[in-house]
Amino acid sequence: MTAATAPTHHIAPTISLGTRLAGFSHLLRLAWRRDRILIPSSVLGLVVLSVGSAQATLALYPTDEAASTGLAGVLANPSVVALYGPIAAQNADALAVFKTVMMGAFLTAVLGFVVVRRHTRTEEDAGRLELLGAGVVGRWSALAAAVTLGTIAVVAASVLSGLGLAALGMDPIGSVAFAVSWLAAGLAMVGVAAVVVQLASTTRGAAGLGFGFLGAMYALRAVADSADPGTLAHGLGWLSPLGWSGRVEAYGANRTWLLVLGVLTLVVGVAAAVVVLNRRDLGAGVIPARNGPRRARRLLAGPLTLVTRLARGTILGWTLGMILMGVVVGSLLGSVNDMVSDPAISDLLEKLGGSTGSVVNVYVATEIHFVAAAVAAAGIALVLRIVGAERSGLGEVVLSTPTSRARWFGAHVVLPVVLATGLMALTGAVVGLIGPEVTPEAPSLGASISATLAALPAIWVLIGVAAALAGALPRFAPLSWGVLLVTFMLTELGRMTALPSWVLDLSPFTHISPLPSGSFEVVSAGVLTLVALALIVGGLLAYRLRDVT
Amino acid sequence: MPDVISVSGLHKSFGRTTALDGLDLSVREGEVHGFLGPNGSGKSTTIRILLGLLRADRGFAAVLGRDPWHDATDLHRQLAYVPGDVVLWPSLSGGEVIDLLGRLRGGIDEHRRRRLVERFELDETKKGKAYSKGNRQKVALVAALASGAPLLVLDEPTAGLDPLMEEVFQSELTALKAEGRSVLLSSHILSEVERACDRVSIVRAGRIVDSGSLAELRHLTRTRVRAVLTTAPTLQEVHSWRGLHDTVVDDTELRCSVEADHLGELVAALGNRGVASLTCQPPTLEELFLARYQAQPDAGGAPPSRSTQEQPV
Numbered sequence: 045m046t047a048a049t050a051p052t053h054h055i056a057p058t059i060s061l062g063t064r065l066a067g068f069s070h071l072l073r074l075a076w077r078r079d080r081i082l083i084p085s086s087v088l089g090l091v092v093l094s095v096g097s098a099q100a101t102l103a104l105y106p107t108d109e110a111a112s113t114g115l116a117g118v119l120a121n122p123s124v125v126a127l128y129g130p131i132a133a134q135n136a137d138a139l140a141v142f143k144t145v146m147m148g149a150f151l152t153a154v155l156g157f158v159v160v161r162r163h164t165r166t167e168e169d170a171g172r173l174e175l176l177g178a179g180v181v182g183r184w185s186a187l188a189a190a191v192t193l194g195t196i197a198v199v200a201a202s203v204l205s206g207l208g209l210a211a212l213g214m215d216p217i218g219s220v221a222f223a224v225s226w227l228a229a230g231l232a233m234v235g236v237a238a239v240v241v242q243l244a245s246t247t248r249g250a251a252g253l254g255f256g257f258l259g260a261m262y263a264l265r266a267v268a269d270s271a272d273p274g275t276l277a278h279g280l281g282w283l284s285p286l287g288w289s290g291r292v293e294a295y296g297a298n299r300t301w302l303l304v305l306g307v308l309t310l311v312v313g314v315a316a317a318v319v320v321l322n323r324r325d326l327g328a329g330v331i332p333a334r335n336g337p338r339r340a341r342r343l344l345a346g347p348l349t350l351v352t353r354l355a356r357g358t359i360l361g362w363t364l365g366m367i368l369m370g371v372v373v374g375s376l377l378g379s380v381n382d383m384v385s386d387p388a389i390s391d392l393l394e395k396l397g398g399s400t401g402s403v404v405n406v407y408v409a410t411e412i413h414f415v416a417a418a419v420a421a422a423g424i425a426l427v428l429r430i431v432g433a434e435r436s437g438l439g440e441v442v443l444s445t446p447t448s449r450a451r452w453f454g455a456h457v458v459l460p461v462v463l464a465t466g467l468m469a470l471t472g473a474v475v476g477l478i479g480p481e482v483t484p485e486a487p488s489l490g491a492s493i494s495a496t497l498a499a500l501p502a503i504w505v506l507i508g509v510a511a512a513l514a515g516a517l518p519r520f521a522p523l524s525w526g527v528l529l530v531t532f533m534l535t536e537l538g539r540m541t542a543l544p545s546w547v548l549d550l551s552p553f554t555h556i557s558p559l560p561s562g563s564f565e566v567v568s569a570g571v572l573t574l575v576a577l578a579l580i581v582g583g584l585l586a587y588r589l590r591d592v593t
Numbered sequence: 594m595p596d597v598i599s600v601s602g603l604h605k606s607f608g609r610t611t612a613l614d615g616l617d618l619s620v621r622e623g624e625v626h627g628f629l630g631p632n633g634s635g636k637s638t639t640i641r642i643l644l645g646l647l648r649a650d651r652g653f654a655a656v657l658g659r660d661p662w663h664d665a666t667d668l669h670r671q672l673a674y675v676p677g678d679v680v681l682w683p684s685l686s687g688g689e690v691i692d693l694l695g696r697l698r699g700g701i702d703e704h705r706r707r708r709l710v711e712r713f714e715l716d717e718t719k720k721g722k723a724y725s726k727g728n729r730q731k732v733a734l735v736a737a738l739a740s741g742a743p744l745l746v747l748d749e750p751t752a753g754l755d756p757l758m759e760e761v762f763q764s765e766l767t768a769l770k771a772e773g774r775s776v777l778l779s780s781h782i783l784s785e786v787e788r789a790c791d792r793v794s795i796v797r798a799g800r801i802v803d804s805g806s807l808a809e810l811r812h813l814t815r816t817r818v819r820a821v822l823t824t825a826p827t828l829q830e831v832h833s834w835r836g837l838h839d840t841v842v843d844d845t846e847l848r849c850s851v852e853a854d855h856l857g858e859l860v861a862a863l864g865n866r867g868v869a870s871l872t873c874q875p876p877t878l879e880e881l882f883l884a885r886y887q888a889q890p891d892a893g894g895a896p897p898s899r900s901t902q903e904q905p906v
Contacts, residue, residue, distance in 0.1 A: 336686025
């Protein structure tokens with residue numbers, strides 16, 4: 045039995061590239077077929093984000109002179125720079141893309157990562173790659189197909205956005221630089237994704253590593269961009285792909301050569317991934333899946349604690365997000381007066397927020413609408429988990445125990461209602477703590493919290509819509525997202541256009557009391573609360589009467 | 594003794610598809626009842642109605658003497674269920690799921706839980722996502738078996754288990770029976786049913802085509818007979834023997850299948866004529882089920898001639 049001692053674990057170096065990539069084109073086509081909605085719609089969303097926001101900003105600040113008045117307020121605020129990165133130059137074009145360079149680079153990187161993960165670790169985790177791997181498919185084919193498709197998605201979003209900006213009449217070289225700012229981060233993240241999906245052994249593990257990396261890179265560049273140029277802290281920004289995006293300085297210095305860094309990271313990442321891939325088993329990773337506790341905590345004993353436990357990460361994420369939002373809004377209050385020295389803009393803000401009074405208060409009222417929409421989205425997502433559970437079969441598992449449908453349904457409504465209340469209070473508190481530090485005009489802590497809490501009835505209505513759909517027509521439950529979008533747009537854009545007031549009144553956002561400077565409208569809040577209650581109760585009744593499949 | 598599950602004339606349609614078409618089922622207290630049928634025959638729909646997840650269009654259903662739709666919550670205190678395709682929460686460990694389900698059912702027998710985890714060799718620390726199909730099934734089985742519920746509803750519980758674990762399941766089933774608990778066991782594995790079940794019901798196209806103990810079911814089916822006679826029988830003679838099917842006469846050899854009621858007559862008649870050799874073969878379980886699965890609802894479970902010709906006697 046000497047043969048048994050022969051080393052068999054090395055990949056024979058004679059295997060040709062063609063063998064290792066066998067089936068590549070089939071896998072690429074399969075991946076494209078599965079992503080033919082996801083990728084085009086994400087790319088379109090990113091293009092609309094960059095071009096739409098640039099167009100809107102150019103309408104407000106059409107000239108370089110108008111732009112530099114707007115810039116003064118923005119640049120004075122370190123928290124804005126930390127959030128969005130530095131502004132490239134004092135001109136209208138640079139201001140037009142000021143917000144979307146960093147936000148878009150981040151989202152493009154997310155897109156690249158998600159596409160790569162979907163066709164590698166997710167497939168492997170689900171066992172589908174094993175099915176394919178048993179056919180004539182090379183060891184590198186899945187990775188190659190995923191990286192190719194991820195690269196295509198990133199390139200499409202970046203290049204089309206650059207073209208769109210140039211089509212608006214913005215500086216062509218600057219538009220190329222803008223595309224590069226997204227490409228550098230996106231391509232780098234595709235390379236990082238290739239490695240991450242080899243290291244982690246589960247889809248969730250890969251998500252944790254990938255998004256953790258992206259978050260760390262964002263934080264690194266936030267610190268670096270806030271620091272003075274020439275310091276060590278500022279120099280650290282070169283380590284972050286998102287730092288590169290800002291340092292391209294589109295419509296300013298236009299450092300298009302930074303694309304090299306993105307491409308280089310992609311190449312190194314793929315090479316490293318191949319090295320790991322050659323050494324590991326199918327289905328395994330370098331980092332093993334983390335185990336859980338042997339026994340459940342005492343608290344995990346009912347539907348509400350179960351739903352809360354399952355949403356733990358989501359709740360934490362929203363909490364951190366709303367604190368960040370509060371910090372930004374609160375610290376911006378100091379520069380609101382500079383930003384809206386133009387009477388046309390303060391008029392616009394008044395329309396958006398539906399509120400009058402001091403500019404600072406009007407600004408707070410406007411931002412509360414956006415905060416409320418975000419919190420409503422968090423609530424809707426939690427309500428819709430009951431539909432997801434029904435689809436996966438987990439609802440059946442719970443409902444076959446002595447858990448009544450009312451308690452199971454109730455848990456999916458109580459958690460979002462409580463979370464929404466907590467998030468609104470938290471955001472109000474952060475704004476109320478930071479605002480008065482930067483300007484005496486800012487609302488006090490109490491006034492700020494009351495103002496955010498006053499928006500709750502509108503949020504409850506949207507949670508109610510999701511609950512009614514989940515209870516009665518689970519197939520149509522995702523329409524809740526459409527209701528959120530349409531009602532929000534109706535109020536925010538409707539006030540600027542000549543829509544009849546009864547149309548505007550259909551949206552719960554229209555009835556949010558215009559605090560902090562206006563008065564609390566008890567009737568509106570009461571009616572919204574009753575509508576929310578009716579929707580929730582209606583959903584529950586329907587849920588108790590229908591088949592749970 | 595009252596029936597723990599009593600169903601009659603159950604109808605259920607999903608849109609234009611009829612899932613149940615007048616299904617009857619009775620499970621007696623303390624018995625393990627096999628619930629058999631091809632895929633899509635209505636087993637899982639029946640179970641979901643018994644759990645109060647679906648509402649029957651027509652017909653009567655009672656579980657432990659109560660209406661499964663109206664009294665679902667109370668009923669579930671006395672019932673444990675293992676779904677056919679076990680899904681677990683990806684972020685919860687197996688141990689957490691067992692504890693959670695136990696607590697939702699109103700408590701768990703710690704001693705029994707520990708013993709079952711050991712017997713099924715379950716790693717409780719793995720998370721839902723990391724388990725194989727068999728291990729997910731073990732989690733659900735441990736949770737159900739560790740509950741003190743007097744009625745267990747198990748939907749193909751051993752489909753993902755290896756033979757060793759199936760053996761453990763069988764012995765646990767025997768232990769349940771000894772405790773006087775009742776089990777509705779939907780299964781495709783005939784040996785499992787033969788070993789564990791007191792009675793079986795065979796469902797086809799939303800109706801029960803046969804129900805009873807295995808001995809009773811066997812009785813309804815024909816026995817295959819192959820006889821070599823001392824002299825060749827005449828055709829007239831063969832026709833005079835009652836209850837014969839698929840008869841083939843080849844010189845002195847007679848091959849046929851005979852209805853259970855006429856087996857004695859035939860053996861006596863053959864004996865009178867003089868037999869050189871005689872083999873009688875009762876239907877195998879597989880044949881029994883194949884016959885019921887394939888038969889038309891009105892054919893009364895007669896085995897099709899195809900199966901008798903294919904099988905060498």
